[in-house]
Amino acid sequence: MARSRDLRPGYSRRAQYGIFTAYVIAVGGVIIGLIALGISLLNPAAFGFLRGAASEISAPAGEASTATRRSGAGLVSAIEAWFETGHQNLELIHEIAGARAAAVSARATADENRRLKALLHIVDPAAPPVSAARLIGSTAASARRYAVIDAGDAHGVRAGQPVRGAAGLIGRVVETSRDTARILLVSDASNVVPVRRAGDGLPGFVQGTANGKIAIRLLSLGNNPLHPGDVFVTSGSGGIYPPGVPVAVVSQTRRDGAEGRLAADPAATDYVFVLPVYQAPAVAAMADAVKAAGPPPKDDN
Template identity: 45%
Template structure:
């Protein structure tokens, strides 16, 4: 069966109205274009005025579109700037961290240089008394004995009985030597008794280790017990082993028979030390003889 000649676009009334509106707009546009063409030919000045009026009418719309376009462009620029700032911020944080590490290293080197300068100053102040300069390799912390290992020994002239001191004060004395190392009895050991003087009045006393990192200060005159916190005790030179005027400890608190004090020079904070000759030679020889008389295996562990 042949299709009818007059085919309708569809049974939808909406589609029919849309098609009709399209035709009307096309015809109206053609008519307006024709009228404008005739005006431009017949009256160019009037057409120019008409075109200017149209521009005035459409300029707000154009400005609106321009603002929207600039807004989108600005959003892109702002996003790019934000990403650049984030990357720069991360780079600056890395730089600050690296600089902080360098500052810490510089502070550590500065502190080490100050210790070495103080040690050199001690050596220059005691030119004939300094035997060697060494490092404390290790020290006991949990044992009942308070011992340390020194990095110099008999090959460097170190012998039993030689005092060991740091810039801040007395460390102890040598009790055993090998060719390149020495064993040091720290002043905090219970078997290390040192004649001391309280500053500034010179009250004589004895310092003995407590075995826990502190020392007990007991006056020679038991009737005198007026120690105060913060007072300093130094070596007296009595006994001839330790040279006088070496700082030993600072008083922490008074006890029933004297005072409890903290050593001024700790092995943990003084890696570099100097080895001194005994104040007098005779006590060192007596000490060596006493050490030699001790049977093997019963000496300081």
Template identity: 45%
Template sequence: MATPSRDRRTGFSRRRQYGAFVGYVLAVAGAVVGALLLALSHFDPPAFAALRMGAASVTAPVSAGADTAIGWAANVPTAIGDHFAVKAENEALKAEIARNRALLTRARAIVQDNRHLHALLAVRERTADVVLTARLVSSTASSGRRFALLNAGRWQGVRPGMPVLGPDGLIGRVIETGPAVARVLLLTDTESLVPVRRTRDGLPAIAAGRGDGELDIRAVSTGVSLAPGDVFVTTSTGGIYAPGIPVARVDRRGVDTAMARPFAQPDALDFALVVTPFMPVPAR
């Protein structure tokens, strides 16, 4: 049996040998090329310059591409940071817009309340016997019966039979009272009947609730023409309402009876005036 040669070094592969040989060859070739270029630059500068420019022309696109890639890679972290910064800024702006929208809504509500209060103040100055100003906490605007609730009652001096006024006209009258609340029968309720007169000629009529948010103006006499735009106000008949309080305006033409829209809209009001009856009922 043949024995392996003792000169063979185990673990030294041919691939490593070839790699080392190629490295040596490249090193020698580079040294030779460098020597040739150095000699060429010394003995023939124009030829060396032409060679250098040719090499630069070949490598310039590669260098430009490399620069672009490096610049793009360098800008990636900045772009990512800018993206998240813009996103955070947008979220902050959206939150600020939402806060401002809520503030604007509150401001509009306050302005509307102030308008109503100023209008009620003007009515109060013209009305001698105001009991108080109360808040309309609810009203039945969608059922057949039409009532409203005031946040004031017997403890505040509210009594049944007292008229309730809004900035634009008559709302109704108190029919029930509790210690701190009162129930108001609205003009538009089917049980509501209010004596009225036409402003342009004093024609007497009755404003009767329809239960649907509108009124029927019923003339006392017959053969009476009622035209759109006719305005009706209260009279002192019955002793509850003072004369001259706006009640309704006729919407549709009719004979003896016409549909009218009340001036006061309780479902759109926050405050109302409670006043004493024009001729209070004598105490028994």
């Protein structure tokens, strides 16, 4: 038999009691709520113990929620940092490369300034150099020893003029063009430089050898008074080279002299001075007298 669609309790006392109880509970709840609302408005502190109890009960849940939120934020930050790591590493690599390049440039500039200052210390105000130049090439493995500087005729450079660096004599000019000049190095076998020992003026001469080294020979015969470490400078004899310019240092003595090393290594020299051709005072005075006297008179006969 199908159930009747009429949902009214009818004569069922059980249903009627249930509905009545529900109404009583609802009305009682409304009355209690109104009373509680009135008490809370008139005396807000009356339910403080209930709020405190509720806070105590909900505290663990709040702590768990806070921990979860912090963990989530940390996880998000870690993920973002992981994705940003590659970009940051690339930026750091570029910054490090730039800093290294700047350091190398600064070191090169400091070395260049040091060499230029060393050159300035050797300038004689009474006999200023013809030109300052940069040594732009040299033959280190050839039987002939030449170098090239970036100063030529346009800078007043002429053949025969001596060339020196901060450490000592480099050679002399043999050929010139407009903006360059060719230097015959001291280590060339055809270049003979009159020298004297810096300590006592012992005379001699320096000549290059085929193997790129230099030989130091003395003008006086007899016992060899040379010792390793002796410094030889230009003597000024014969002109061309001014006196007092370091040329060679004795490295090993021989029966007739010594083998030495250059005071100024062209391979380690960047800047040089081209000096005027040196003339001894007596020769210079004689030349001045000849110029002052003028040309000799012509013979009418």
